[in-house]
Amino acid sequence: MGNPFRPSFDLRIRTCRVEIGMSNHDYLFALALLTSKGVHDPATMPILYLWTDEASPQLERGVMKWGWFHRAAWTSNNWSFNGAVIGDGEMAGVLGLRATDFAAIRTVTTGSWLGLEHQGHGIGKEMRTAILYFAFERLGALDAHSGAFVDNESSRQVSRALGYQDSGRRTVLRRGIKAELLELRLDRSKWAQREHPAIEISGLEGCREFFTAPHSRGGS
Numbered sequence: 001m002g003n004p005f006r007p008s009f010d011l012r013i014r015t016c017r018v019e020i021g022m023s024n025h026d027y028l029f030a031l032a033l034l035t036s037k038g039v040h041d042p043a044t045m046p047i048l049y050l051w052t053d054e055a056s057p058q059l060e061r062g063v064m065k066w067g068w069f070h071r072a073a074w075t076s077n078n079w080s081f082n083g084a085v086i087g088d089g090e091m092a093g094v095l096g097l098r099a100t101d102f103a104a105i106r107t108v109t110t111g112s113w114l115g116l117e118h119q120g121h122g123i124g125k126e127m128r129t130a131i132l133y134f135a136f137e138r139l140g141a142l143d144a145h146s147g148a149f150v151d152n153e154s155s156r157q158v159s160r161a162l163g164y165q166d167s168g169r170r171t172v173l174r175r176g177i178k179a180e181l182l183e184l185r186l187d188r189s190k191w192a193q194r195e196h197p198a199i200e201i202s203g204l205e206g207c208r209e210f211f212t213a214p215h216s217r218g219g220s
Contacts, residue, residue: 006071008210010203013083013134018127020083020095027084028067030091032060038116039093045174046152047113048181076212077103085114085127092118095127097135103212106142108135125158126197132162133199136191139211143187150180163190 003009013020023031036059039052054062070080080098084091093114099107110131114124135141146164148155167185171178 007203007206008081011207012200012202013130014200014202015126015130015197017088018092018123018130019086020127020130021086023067023071023082023084023094027091028064031067031084031094032063034091034093034115035059035063039113040116044151046149046155048147048149048172048174050175053175074210076210077101079211081211083131085112085123087114087118087121087123087127090118091115092123093127095131097131099141099211102139102141106140107145108139108141108143109145111146119154124154125161128158128162129196130199132186132191133196134201136188137199138201138204141188143185144191146184146186147181148184149174150182156182156184159184159186162186163194165190 008022009024011022021027035052036056040046045053051062051066052059067082070082074080078100079102080096083095083097085093085095087093093112095112096110098109098111099105102108110128112124112127132144135144144164145167146155146159148159150156150169164184164186166182168183170181170183172181173179
């Protein structure tokens, strides 16, 4: 039975290996447990916001608070869809899709992480492809942005494989030390030039107003 007050909980984006759904309470709890097993080598920091430096149980509590906050702050024009990623039947990580003034600008930004045990198996590229399909083909986005530290080669490889192009660099502090962040952009025309695997989306019609989305122009 769906949730009439929060129909976005029924939204599912699926490939042959990956399912992405909005982080409800059960998903958040599973994600909190996943973070306790590690998201990256503690000696490195591939993430802009240093939330993974928190110790347990603050780390796990932070994951729960993060999910609750973005759900509470959601409006139909400014939203953050934080999708829990199920990979090969197990909770694998998070893929976020964010937008500000989406009705007018039609720009989205993605961000993601995977638990250590799920890295290196091709899930990262497959889940990013799925969320980009959702953004371009079902929400009518015009371009998508992402970013990665210049020393985060795995993230950069995923972006390049999907057709992103460099759009700038900026210097940020990472654990108190200057680091270069590479900004990347994928526009709709570049997305359309490539073939993509079949993506199945269910539950969107019930929550379309949450994204101020136009009617679908195609896709399954």
